[in-house]
Amino acid sequence: MINGEMSKDLPIWIMEPELTEKQDLAARKLLEGGQKKAHIPQTLSLDDIKQQLKGIREDAASQIDHLTRELKANLNRKYPGVKVTQAKDEAEAVGYITRISDGTRTISINNSSVVSQELKPGLLASGFNVINSYLDEFEVKERKILDYWDLPRLEDKNLSGTFDVSIKMAGIDQPHPTDSKPRKYLAVLGANAISAEDTTAFFLEHFSNIHKDLKEAEKVVIVIGLDKIVKHRQDAAFQTKCMGIFGMESILLGIQPEPKKGIAIAGLSLPPADKERELHLVILDNGRSKLLEGKFRELFLCIGCRACNKHCPIRHSFTNVDYVWTPRNYLNQFLYGGEKSIDICLHCEACRLECPLQIDLPGLMWEAKIDYISKHGRSFHHMILGTPELLAKLGTAFAPLANRMMDIGLVRIPMEIITGVDRKTRLPVFHFNTFRKWFKQHA
Amino acid sequence: MPDNNLIANKKVAYYAGCFANYYYPEVGQAMVKVLQKNRVEVIVPDQVCCALPMMAKGNTRAAYKNMKYNVKILSEAVASGYALITTCSSCGLMIRRDYPRLLGSEEAKQVSENLYHFSEYLLKLDEIGELDTDFQPIPQTIFYHTPCHLRAQEIDSPTVKLLGLIPDITIRHISEECCGMGGAYGYEKVNYELSKDIAGKLYAEIRENPTDRIVTDCGGCKLQIEAGTGTRVEHPIILIQEAYNL
Numbered sequence: 001m002i003n004g005e006m007s008k009d010l011p012i013w014i015m016e017p018e019l020t021e022k023q024d025l026a027a028r029k030l031l032e033g034g035q036k037k038a039h040i041p042q043t044l045s046l047d048d049i050k051q052q053l054k055g056i057r058e059d060a061a062s063q064i065d066h067l068t069r070e071l072k073a074n075l076n077r078k079y080p081g082v083k084v085t086q087a088k089d090e091a092e093a094v095g096y097i098t099r100i101s102d103g104t105r106t107i108s109i110n111n112s113s114v115v116s117q118e119l120k121p122g123l124l125a126s127g128f129n130v131i132n133s134y135l136d137e138f139e140v141k142e143r144k145i146l147d148y149w150d151l152p153r154l155e156d157k158n159l160s161g162t163f164d165v166s167i168k169m170a171g172i173d174q175p176h177p178t179d180s181k182p183r184k185y186l187a188v189l190g191a192n193a194i195s196a197e198d199t200t201a202f203f204l205e206h207f208s209n210i211h212k213d214l215k216e217a218e219k220v221v222i223v224i225g226l227d228k229i230v231k232h233r234q235d236a237a238f239q240t241k242c243m244g245i246f247g248m249e250s251i252l253l254g255i256q257p258e259p260k261k262g263i264a265i266a267g268l269s270l271p272p273a274d275k276e277r278e279l280h281l282v283i284l285d286n287g288r289s290k291l292l293e294g295k296f297r298e299l300f301l302c303i304g305c306r307a308c309n310k311h312c313p314i315r316h317s318f319t320n321v322d323y324v325w326t327p328r329n330y331l332n333q334f335l336y337g338g339e340k341s342i343d344i345c346l347h348c349e350a351c352r353l354e355c356p357l358q359i360d361l362p363g364l365m366w367e368a369k370i371d372y373i374s375k376h377g378r379s380f381h382h383m384i385l386g387t388p389e390l391l392a393k394l395g396t397a398f399a400p401l402a403n404r405m406m407d408i409g410l411v412r413i414p415m416e417i418i419t420g421v422d423r424k425t426r427l428p429v430f431h432f433n434t435f436r437k438w439f440k441q442h443a
Numbered sequence: 444m445p446d447n448n449l450i451a452n453k454k455v456a457y458y459a460g461c462f463a464n465y466y467y468p469e470v471g472q473a474m475v476k477v478l479q480k481n482r483v484e485v486i487v488p489d490q491v492c493c494a495l496p497m498m499a500k501g502n503t504r505a506a507y508k509n510m511k512y513n514v515k516i517l518s519e520a521v522a523s524g525y526a527l528i529t530t531c532s533s534c535g536l537m538i539r540r541d542y543p544r545l546l547g548s549e550e551a552k553q554v555s556e557n558l559y560h561f562s563e564y565l566l567k568l569d570e571i572g573e574l575d576t577d578f579q580p581i582p583q584t585i586f587y588h589t590p591c592h593l594r595a596q597e598i599d600s601p602t603v604k605l606l607g608l609i610p611d612i613t614i615r616h617i618s619e620e621c622c623g624m625g626g627a628y629g630y631e632k633v634n635y636e637l638s639k640d641i642a643g644k645l646y647a648e649i650r651e652n653p654t655d656r657i658v659t660d661c662g663g664c665k666l667q668i669e670a671g672t673g674t675r676v677e678h679p680i681i682l683i684q685e686a687y688n689l
Binding site: 353389431 | 492502
């Protein structure tokens, strides 16, 4: 490990859950005991953090073209050994990875959506064996986290101290001869943020899969979604930290019900690397710049923390999809043609409340639906259910009869076919004397 | 900004919504009686469906028509010095949050800013000493279910606070689990199993926390909980009516 300030190669900083909070507690105890005054870091409130994050994201969104140019220029000037490319879509990125793979068929990815959702299908289709070690590591119980409940949670006060930079790398050179030797595989890793100004790339790591891949893969491809580029290093660090702070619980919840047991890259017998190691950096657009032009602009602000999943009532039902299911990723899949409908959202708005950037996902789901309907029309069932007051008026006009009919199985079967209303549901009772009739009589 | 004079005016335009009008008229009746008990002038202006279920099923053209109609009527009421209230958390969310966003008009904003959930309004009356708090005791335990659409209004928990004013009442458990109904969502054959699966956590909470009564502000949640537990679920305004012995 070396100090990134003096880096001779691309600075790669890894942020991990830290023990700062416990240190703070100890410091407070010291103070209470009247002992030597201990340093207690300034705590930031949840609102302060959200406000600061919003500022960083809006700033990046307003000048993304400039930031991208600045990043590329700085990379080329400072670190010519890093092979930088820009891909307009996932096909271009997958094509690039295929070209540089040099016959290597094993790819290790991290859990970042940019690779696990956007690139993985293309990599699989291109015949790669794609492995995500993250879930496997969750089972292994790594060095720092013995139990996932040890991890800091949002309720804790010192939010700013929950994640810290713990590893600073300069490129992918092996820092120590006793470390494991590079092996013949590719690591395709989605970064959490990068500074256009000084090019420090940030990863958030819960376990050790990213660090291992950076040290062991013969070729490393760091994938930077356009939305991960920010101006300053401290902003990139803060954005990465926020991913940890806001995403922690939802990431854990997401893998809790039925964790998929995967094969870890560590468990594979791969030959040792026989060529000089290479570091590639792919700047990926894949629809991101288009987001900025239209009504889905807010999605560009998303840091991918997956907080939207935390209270989503339907998240448990989608553990078997090929990507990490979150309301945001579901909308993304739909916008890019990977989902056929946008009707699964209950519109409970829990995602909006949890989002550190208050992205109006429910509103955007509606926008996506409006676009879809304008092109494809509505289903017959939704045409009927989309006129609730008309149905209520009809039911009310024939209230006693309508209520009795609703209890007859032979009526409910054709009703199910026509309206799509499940025959097993208990329907509300119509009242011939509506409230407003009553009010007119009594007011 | 909401016009605080509208609270002091003690004049209310009640947006009952479809559920209280067609399916649960006792709620509307209780609301009117409670307001009258507090010497609040109440009108029920002409109104149409808030458009939330229409938007949910993609009937956008009719939805916009309804929204504009309601905004016209309700903004006139505000201009005449009436505060707006609703007993339905879903209508409340739609009018409060989505009307100004979707319509973008000054009238929609005005309606949004001057609409209160009924319990929020009654608490505001209490703040200015205008709520009759001479409630009869209700020595019962309550399981209170917070509807998602009330939670989404980000107005804290006015209903819990209001019920807390009733002597001897014990709010034993407050649940924030989604009931899975989502308007007509849970009725649809394609969502039926998923909807019941979501409700499973709420049903378990109810089983683990037995109380004398289950209370929620949302008609859809009421139906889902009743279907899953076989227990009658009340709207909180019914309890306030009882506490006034009306």
